[in-house]
Amino acid sequence: MSETTENASSPTTSTPTPGPERRTALVVGASGITGSALVEQLTAADWDVLALSRRPASTPGVRGIAADLRDPESLRAALAGQAPTHVFFTAWQRMPTEAENIAVNGAMVRDLLAALDHAPLQHAALVTGLKHYLGPFEAYGQGTMPETPFHEEEPRHETPNFYYAQEDELFAAAARQGFSWSVHRSHTVIGHAVGNAMNIGLTLAVQATLAKELDLPFVFPGSETQWNGLTDMTDAGVLAEQMIWASTDPAGANEPFNIVNGDVFRWRWMWPRLAAHLGVPADRVVGYAGEPRPLEQQMAEHEAVWPGIAAKHGLAESDITRLASWWHTDADLGRDLEVVTDMGKSRAAGFTGYRRTEQAFADLFARYRADRLIP
Numbered sequence: 026m027s028e029t030t031e032n033a034s035s036p037t038t039s040t041p042t043p044g045p046e047r048r049t050a051l052v053v054g055a056s057g058i059t060g061s062a063l064v065e066q067l068t069a070a071d072w073d074v075l076a077l078s079r080r081p082a083s084t085p086g087v088r089g090i091a092a093d094l095r096d097p098e099s100l101r102a103a104l105a106g107q108a109p110t111h112v113f114f115t116a117w118q119r120m121p122t123e124a125e126n127i128a129v130n131g132a133m134v135r136d137l138l139a140a141l142d143h144a145p146l147q148h149a150a151l152v153t154g155l156k157h158y159l160g161p162f163e164a165y166g167q168g169t170m171p172e173t174p175f176h177e178e179e180p181r182h183e184t185p186n187f188y189y190a191q192e193d194e195l196f197a198a199a200a201r202q203g204f205s206w207s208v209h210r211s212h213t214v215i216g217h218a219v220g221n222a223m224n225i226g227l228t229l230a231v232q233a234t235l236a237k238e239l240d241l242p243f244v245f246p247g248s249e250t251q252w253n254g255l256t257d258m259t260d261a262g263v264l265a266e267q268m269i270w271a272s273t274d275p276a277g278a279n280e281p282f283n284i285v286n287g288d289v290f291r292w293r294w295m296w297p298r299l300a301a302h303l304g305v306p307a308d309r310v311v312g313y314a315g316e317p318r319p320l321e322q323q324m325a326e327h328e329a330v331w332p333g334i335a336a337k338h339g340l341a342e343s344d345i346t347r348l349a350s351w352w353h354t355d356a357d358l359g360r361d362l363e364v365v366t367d368m369g370k371s372r373a374a375g376f377t378g379y380r381r382t383e384q385a386f387a388d389l390f391a392r393y394r395a396d397r398l399i400p
């Protein structure tokens with residue numbers, strides 16, 4: 026681990042010289058659903074924050090770094106003058122096959138950490154997910170599944186998985202460069218982002234808006250198992266809290282941790298409640314009935330009306346493809362297996378973050394409404 030906690034700010038900024046205890050976070054993938062929650066919490070806690078993505082947002086109090094993780098030379102140049110003490114790695118790119126996911130997403134972790142070999146790094150936290158237990162997209166839920174609730178000590182599947190490749194790059198860099206690490210295995214994330222790859226909250230909000238505007242039923246798209254079985258989810262805020270805890274508390278160092286909200290629910294209980302939060306009349310709420318009805322099929326013919334809905338309500342985004350990730354919500358709610366996650370390990374180590382899932386959705390919908398992303 027690095028001896029120094031000193032922050033070296035970019036010489037080109039006017040950031041005041043920090044005291045020796047000051048921490049500088051580099052949030053990698055800062056505009057994403059996880060990264061943006063981290064940026065919010067770290068700035069609120071008065072960290073110096075560097076926010077890296079290809080198209081950084083301009084956020085007050087945050088230094089944006091525009092860099093492409095797939096271009097190691099320009100990445101090194103972009104980070105040459107920076108001295109983060111803590112890395113929060115939340116970037117990923119979805120590729121057509123898992124072999125390409127492994128090559129691309131593993132290399133992004135490797136090249137980012139290599140480009141920080143000059144930095145006084147103390148800790149790097151990596152977010153992955155429950156595909157660690159369920160298998161990659163192309164072999165999702167296949168083969169022998171671990172017993173639920175999922176525990177961190179489960180052995181890896183034999184199927185290659187980009188999360189394993191990312192972990193291995195993290196472990197190797199931590200050993201080589203002398204910092205501690207943590208891995209955060211998240212279930213489906215409830216959080217605030219636009220134009221990102223996987224966003225169940227905004228997807229359901231857009232489905233509800235189309236249902237209200239076009240007098241359509243609000244149909245649960247998933248499987249009987251998900252409708253009736255117990256499950257859990259992860260609020261981006263509690264994920265960010267756990268990553269910051271593990272990065273700064275010795276009890277969180279050099280361990281993988283599951284991260285979910287801490288409550289469990291059944292979709293047959295949650296679905297009508299979400300409909301009510303989204304203003305869908307109760308008589309339009311339709312549950313599982315005989316077979317999954319994926320949103321990709323339900324919604325395809327209705328997507329073209331979104332620009333008109335956006336104009337009518339003065340919405341901020343007229344491109345529905347930047348709001349709804351039908352494929353991902355279909356995959357999540359369509360699983361034909363129980364997905365429940367054990368939180369005992371990080372609780373025993375001292376992390377007590379908690380969210381009520383229904384409230385996390387309600388707060389998120391209110392925020393999207395305030396942003397004029399939904400009416």
Ligand SMILES: NC(=O)c1ccc[n+]([C@@H]2O[C@H](COP(=O)([O-])OP(=O)(O)OC[C@H]3O[C@@H](n4cnc5c(N)ncnc54)[C@H](OP(=O)(O)O)[C@@H]3O)[C@@H](O)[C@H]2O)c1
Binds near residue numbers: 081154
């Ligand atoms: N979302 C979920 O429901 C969920 C659930 C479980 C696990 N996870 C896992 O959590 C991790 C983070 O996912 P997320 O959903 O938070 O991601 P996300 O919302 O899609 O955000 C990805 C971030 O990475 C940046 N990025 C992508 N490619 C980049 C590149 N080549 N160079 C620089 N920045 C790049 C993006 O910004 P630019 O496009 O501007 O570069 C964005 O800031 C992933 O491993 C994912 O599998 C997500």
